[in-house]
Amino acid sequence: MHAAVLHEVGGTPRFQEFPDPVARDGEIVVKVRAVAVENVDRAIVAGTHYTAARYLATLPMIPCFDGIGELPDGRLVGFGNLRPPYGALAELAVVPADGYAPIPDGFDPAAATVLGSAITGMAMQTAGGLAPGETVLVQGATGVAGRLAVQVARLLGAGRIVATGRDDAQLAAVAELGADTVISTAVPDEELVAAYRDARGDGYDVVLDYLWGRPTEILLRALTPDSFGFHKPTRIVQAGESAGPALGLRAEALRTSGVELCGAARGLRDRIGEAYAQVLAWARSGELRFALERVALSDIEAAWRRTDLQGRRLVVVP
Ligand SMILES: NC(=O)c1ccc[n+]([C@@H]2O[C@H](COP(=O)([O-])OP(=O)(O)OC[C@H]3O[C@@H](n4cnc5c(N)ncnc54)[C@H](OP(=O)(O)O)[C@@H]3O)[C@@H](O)[C@H]2O)c1
Structure with missing residues (x-):
């Protein structure tokens, strides 16, 4: 498959070939449809995030730990909790069989991946x-x-x-x-x-x-x-x-x-599905607005370096 591949801590991911992930027991391979690149992903790649050691234990690796994908039966899902060195910035991702949630039919995958950030907004209530x-x-x-x-x-x-x-x-x-x-x-x-x-x-x-x-x-x-x-x-x-x-x-x-x-994670463990469903519903009804910048996976190197986004989320579409 093609993927954005990181070769050294603090480097810039490069578009290249990477071996396809093979599902182990309790895992499923999904076709990636959209991935929001967030500050947390950049901090992990820079080695400055508190979870970085886990993701960077094996190099080369594929950055980003969540996104929107398509199950083998065609259903659209939000996925997370990937097994390093496989990440979301790729054509395929390997996902725990209980590590995904349904996205409503017809919802734009790029919009759905941005809405992960709205869950912290829900933390005003849950936390x-x-x-x-x-x-x-x-x-x-x-x-x-x-x-x-x-x-x-x-x-x-x-x-x-x-x-x-x-x-x-x-x-x-x-x-x-x-x-x-x-x-x-x-x-x-x-x-x-x-x-x-x-x-x-x-x-x-x-x-x-x-x-x-x-x-x-x-x-x-x-x-x-x-x-x-x-x-x-x-x-x-x-x-x-x-x-x-x-x-x-x-x-x-x-x-x-x-x-x-x-x-922000306080009280969210049992309510994250409910919180995400709520923000999806608000986005669908037009009550929640946001801007995004779509880029192709093949353009990841230039996109990763961008600093001009100002309130728009970078979304990579494989
Ligand atoms: N816990 C979660 O689930 C979650 C989810 C999403 C985000 N976050 C975190 O929340 C933070 C913001 O994320 P984001 O996605 O909104 O980022 P973003 O779209 O890149 O925006 C960055 C924000 O931080 C401001 N900023 C940057 N450097 C600053 C500085 N030195 N002093 C004051 N303000 C500064 C920017 O101000 P300007 O507009 O003036 O540039 C902008 O408001 C990040 O730390 C991110 O990791 C957490």
């Missing part, structure tokens, strides 16, 4: 316990996942949505998608603290955080109260690290602030 009418802050709203999350917040019934980003033109686009207030993080620290406080109304109930690093450290400063008391909970759901993998966490940011921290 953050978002209730209708509550105030949401989407931290890092100008990327693909953040733009989806702003719309998911609206569809889940959030009362008010605040969204952050570092580029004014892109923040204007996020406002059009449903954010009530946008905040630029590209300002001095004290100005950003004030902006978070001005925009919070009677408090952020759920924060969905795709940034971490400096902006989230400053957000935690803004959430630290200036008086004793039992402050209203703010549930921060950690989903990404575009602004940095670490931050300084002061004890006072937690002690009486009401801030609770959890990961």
